[in-house]
Amino acid sequence: MKKVFVDVTAEFSREGSLLPRSFIWENGVKYEIDRVYECCKAASLKVGGQGLRYRCRVRGKEVYLFFEEGRWFMEGKK
Amino acid sequence: MEKVILHCDLNSFYASVECLYNPAIRDKPVAVCGRADLRHGIVLTKNQIAKQYGVITGEAIWQARKKCPQLIIVNPNYPLYLRFAQEAREVYARYTDQIEAFGIDECWLDVTGSTGLFGSGEKMAQEIRERMKKELGVTVSVGVSYNKTFAKLGSDLKKPDAVTIISRENYQQIVWPLPVGELLYVGRSTKRKLENLAITTIGKLAASSPAYLKRILGKWGEVLWTFANGFDETPVSKAGFENAIKGIGNSMTTPRDLQSLQDAKILIYALSDSVAQRLRKHHLKGRTVQIYIRDNTLFSLERQAKLANATYASGPIAEKALTIFQDNYDWQKPIRSLGVRVTDLVTADSCIQLSFFDGQARQLKLEALERSMDEIRRRFGHYAVQRGVLLTDTPLNANPVEENVIHPVSFFR
Numbered sequence: 001m002k003k004v005f006v007d008v009t010a011e012f013s014r015e016g017s018l019l020p021r022s023f024i025w026e027n028g029v030k031y032e033i034d035r036v037y038e039c040c041k042a043a044s045l046k047v048g049g050q051g052l053r054y055r056c057r058v059r060g061k062e063v064y065l066f067f068e069e070g071r072w073f074m075e076g077k078k
Numbered sequence: 079m080e081k082v083i084l085h086c087d088l089n090s091f092y093a094s095v096e097c098l099y100n101p102a103i104r105d106k107p108v109a110v111c112g113r114a115d116l117r118h119g120i121v122l123t124k125n126q127i128a129k130q131y132g133v134i135t136g137e138a139i140w141q142a143r144k145k146c147p148q149l150i151i152v153n154p155n156y157p158l159y160l161r162f163a164q165e166a167r168e169v170y171a172r173y174t175d176q177i178e179a180f181g182i183d184e185c186w187l188d189v190t191g192s193t194g195l196f197g198s199g200e201k202m203a204q205e206i207r208e209r210m211k212k213e214l215g216v217t218v219s220v221g222v223s224y225n226k227t228f229a230k231l232g233s234d235l236k237k238p239d240a241v242t243i244i245s246r247e248n249y250q251q252i253v254w255p256l257p258v259g260e261l262l263y264v265g266r267s268t269k270r271k272l273e274n275l276a277i278t279t280i281g282k283l284a285a286s287s288p289a290y291l292k293r294i295l296g297k298w299g300e301v302l303w304t305f306a307n308g309f310d311e312t313p314v315s316k317a318g319f320e321n322a323i324k325g326i327g328n329s330m331t332t333p334r335d336l337q338s339l340q341d342a343k344i345l346i347y348a349l350s351d352s353v354a355q356r357l358r359k360h361h362l363k364g365r366t367v368q369i370y371i372r373d374n375t376l377f378s379l380e381r382q383a384k385l386a387n388a389t390y391a392s393g394p395i396a397e398k399a400l401t402i403f404q405d406n407y408d409w410q411k412p413i414r415s416l417g418v419r420v421t422d423l424v425t426a427d428s429c430i431q432l433s434f435f436d437g438q439a440r441q442l443k444l445e446a447l448e449r450s451m452d453e454i455r456r457r458f459g460h461y462a463v464q465r466g467v468l469l470t471d472t473p474l475n476a477n478p479v480e481e482n483v484i485h486p487v488s489f490f491r
Contacts, residue, residue, distance in 0.1 A: 001101070041165075043215025048099040050165070050215050069161075 003047040004076035020054055020065055023072065031058050047075045082199040083314060084187040085221040085229035086206060088166060089238035091183035093125040094216040095162050096152045107131055108150045111139050116333050122154060126238065162214060169209050173202050178314045186226055188314035203241040211239065225310040227262050228253060234260065249308055254281025261305055268295060280306045327419025328352050335374050335412035342413065344471050346399045349418040354392035357420060358452060363388035364420030367398040373411040381406045388424050391444045395420060
């Protein structure tokens with residue numbers, strides 16, 4: 001597994017919360033985030049990192065998107 | 079009401095953070111070491127696997143490599159560790175506001191007042207342990223007890239990722255059989271003195287008479303006796319790891335040995351500069367200057383002297399430090415590291431005794447000058463303005479303020 005940093009479009013709400021809307025994967029494809037189920041602090045033991053973890057639904061699949069120190073990353077397959 | 083104190087110790091802290099960020103080295107022996115090229119090459123922390131090879135904190139890299147040739151050496155990343163220490167504190171802060179840091183990776187928590195909300199000390203300890211693992215990806219061992227000393231002992235008993243409870247019911251079985259050196263503040267020399275008297279375990283220390291211990295160890299004898307019996311009532315003070323209340327100091331192991339008075343002078347000025355800068359930042363002045371010298375055979379000595387007036391200007395501090403140095407060091411051997419510390423602190427605006435004769439006006443001017451230097455450095459960086467003497471040797475002219483390492487501070491304050 002590898003740490004993949006991604007470009008993210010996100011929204012700040014009036015209340016100050018931060019919600020990711022879409023991201024661009026390393027192959028250049030843009031993926032819309034259909035839904036954010038949950039957001040909590042967590043570590044990624046798989047690729048090494050720690051920050052806010054968003055559990056999201058993307059094209060019917062569940063993925064984690066991490067926000068760490070101003071950058072977004074995901075857990076890549078290899 | 080009986081106090082409930084937790085002591086949380088982040089296991090192999092630096093190494094755990096490094097292993098979290100680099101999964102490839104997670105199952106290998108890892109040691110975080112100071113940089114060898116700057117001659118800081120000692121083991122700062124090692125992970126559990128390296129520990130099994132007998133690698134110990136404080137030994138030189140080559141010694142560790144001898145025990146474990148495949149040891150992976152990682153340079154420290156202090157900003158990252160500070161971030162994790164802060165995150166850990168945020169976890170603790172969900173349970174209490176009474177948190178006392180002891181170094182970067184240990185904290186005492188007084189959760190007496192939170193038991194109504196969150197349940198027993200053990201329950202909170204287990205929650206903290208789980209949260210730390212999930213949210214930070216590092217493990218913590220927690221000691222739960224009714225005083226700080228036993229809580230700290232508890233966190234050392236089972237690790238990593240464990241909770242140990244020491245209560246009034248079980249402390250005699252758990253604490254008393256332990257070797258006396260495990261007790262907080264029983265260092266190498268106290269341990270030797272006690273062992274010479276056949277006081278080898280904490281239980282034997284507890285059973286000794288306090289008057290006897292006082293005769294042998296001075297007032298510390300009584301203090302250790304109260305620790306051993308669980309009578310320690312020191313409160314958990316709200317203190318961050320950035321607080322240094324009793325004194326402010328900097329020391330540095332230099333890239334090369336110091337050979338001459340000129341070398342020592344450069345370093346003393348660089349260190350005094352940073353000490354003075356930190357005094358000003360914390361709005362404090364100090365009256366006593368201490369220096370610390372360690373030669374290249376690792377023999378060390380400490381000396382101190384008083385200033386005429388409390389100050390936060392680097393000039394008088396450096397001059398005093400240099401005088402102490404010249405009075406006490408005979409250059410039998412080159413020097414490996416030097417430290418300057420200012421203690422006897424007062425707040426900067428406290429009243430001072432004025433004098434008709436010596437240059438009070440000069441001191442005020444000097445202090446104003448140095449405050450202006452702070453401002454210049456804040457805007458343009460540390461090296462924007464500096465003393466002439468520091469320009470004669472660049473490698474010795476480090477920036478100790480930014481490279482300052484945080485060490486545990488005193489238990490009593």
